[in-house]
Amino acid sequence: MTTNTKRISLTQFLVEEQRLHNTVSAELRLLIEVVARACKTISHAVGKGALGEVMGSAGSENVQGEVQKKLDVISNEILLEANEWGGHLAAMASEEMETIHLIPNRYPKGEYLMLFDPLDGSSNIDVNVSIGTIFSVLKAPEGMASPTEQDFLQPGTHQVAAGYAVYGPQTVLVLTTGNGVNCFTLDREMGSWVLTQQNIQIPADTREYAINASNARHWYEPVQRYIGELLEGKAGPRGVDFNTRWIASMVADVHRILNRGGIFMYPADAREPDKPGKLRLMYEANPMAFIVEQAGGAATNGPQRIMEIQPTALHQRVAVFLGSKNEVERVTGYHQEA
Ligand SMILES: O=P(O)(O)OC[C@H]1O[C@](O)(COP(=O)(O)O)[C@@H](O)[C@@H]1O
Numbered sequence: 001m002t003t004n005t006k007r008i009s010l011t012q013f014l015v016e017e018q019r020l021h022n023t024v025s026a027e028l029r030l031l032i033e034v035v036a037r038a039c040k041t042i043s044h045a046v047g048k049g050a051l052g053e054v055m056g057s058a059g060s061e062n063v064q065g066e067v068q069k070k071l072d073v074i075s076n077e078i079l080l081e082a083n084e085w086g087g088h089l090a091a092m093a094s095e096e097m098e099t100i101h102l103i104p105n106r107y108p109k110g111e112y113l114m115l116f117d118p119l120d121g122s123s124n125i126d127v128n129v130s131i132g133t134i135f136s137v138l139k140a141p142e143g144m145a146s147p148t149e150q151d152f153l154q155p156g157t158h159q160v161a162a163g164y165a166v167y168g169p170q171t172v173l174v175l176t177t178g179n180g181v182n183c184f185t186l187d188r189e190m191g192s193w194v195l196t197q198q199n200i201q202i203p204a205d206t207r208e209y210a211i212n213a214s215n216a217r218h219w220y221e222p223v224q225r226y227i228g229e230l231l232e233g234k235a236g237p238r239g240v241d242f243n244t245r246w247i248a249s250m251v252a253d254v255h256r257i258l259n260r261g262g263i264f265m266y267p268a269d270a271r272e273p274d275k276p277g278k279l280r281l282m283y284e285a286n287p288m289a290f291i292v293e294q295a296g297g298a299a300t301n302g303p304q305r306i307m308e309i310q311p312t313a314l315h316q317r318v319a320v321f322l323g324s325k326n327e328v329e330r331v332t333g334y335h336q337e338a
């Protein structure tokens with residue numbers, strides 16, 4: 001990972017990506033720029049906090065039965081509105097909407113589909129802890145006049161771009177178009193995204209792990225075994241001490257892992273055997289898996305690579321183990337043995 005002090009803007013970077021690697025068509029560049037602009041608007045809303053009437057509950061529930069926060073709803077609106085008239089999308093899907101959102105007929109349509117988690121880490125909104133936005137871009141099947149939900153059900157390996165924004169002490173945008181992972185920091189005075197980290201690489205080894213340990217009694221055997229060994233520290237089979245970090249915003253936990261290594265886990269557990277975990281394949285797991293793999297890490301649902309899962313439903317959930325390669329491979333091996 002290198003820190004770049006030259007001011008290269010997001011647009012300059014994307015144009016250069018296209019010139020060097022042919023991975024960012026003009027249409028995809030416009031799409032990413034529109035998403036980045038929407039994230040800037042969300043970042044402003046987040047920054048206003050209690051002054052902007054963005055805190056607290058919206059008094060509604062999403063398709064998962066989770067109570068929506070005002071900022072969940074506001075962020076969703078911002079992303080929909082910004083992308084509707086951009087001319088690069090055929091349709092969108094969001095964690096906060098039951099069905100897909102077609103581009104209205106009055107706007108031009110493009111060849112991409114986008115899925116997003118407009119506001120990740122909702123439980124942290126009201127306590128001023130880092131939150132974010134996650135997005136995933138797919139190609140719409142060719143010749144599709146009007147995409148259907150089925151068209152979105154493509155495995156993560158089909159993603160052409162994925163990214164996330166973190167609204168924290170700084171606002172950053174992390175992006176992959178399949179050619180490594182780069183990070184842009186929002187210059188709040190200038191209102192521009194500046195390239196600040198190039199070709200981010202996750203260290204293969206780590207002594208840091210992230211899991212909500214309050215669910216420990218419900219975990220299945222492979223997770224009990226893996227975490228049990230970490231907890232034994234120096235005296236146990238691993239022979240070293242490990243450290244826990246859990247922010248409860250996936251974006252912020254993944255961002256830490258991208259910067260200094262670690263393993264993030266949200267396993268399936270015995271509470272609801274029909275629901276494999278809490279996180280969503282299409283809005284959270286796939287885009288994060290794409291980013292993590294592009295940074296040299298790994299991402300599985302326990303036994304299987306996340307990006308190879310064939311989705312069967314827009315809002316399906318999935319267990320997640322991602323981050324430093326050697327740790328993800330170890331816990332994946334425990335699942336395969338079980
Ligand atoms: O509250 P828990 O069980 O610790 O779960 C935290 C996890 O849930 C999430 O907040 C789910 O995402 P949303 O906030 O978008 O629903 C993740 O960001 C985070 O990793």
Ligand SMILES: [Mg+2]
Nearest residue numbers: 117120121284
């Ligand atoms: Mg989320």
Ligand SMILES: [Mg+2]
Nearest residue numbers: 117118119120
């Ligand atoms: Mg969310």
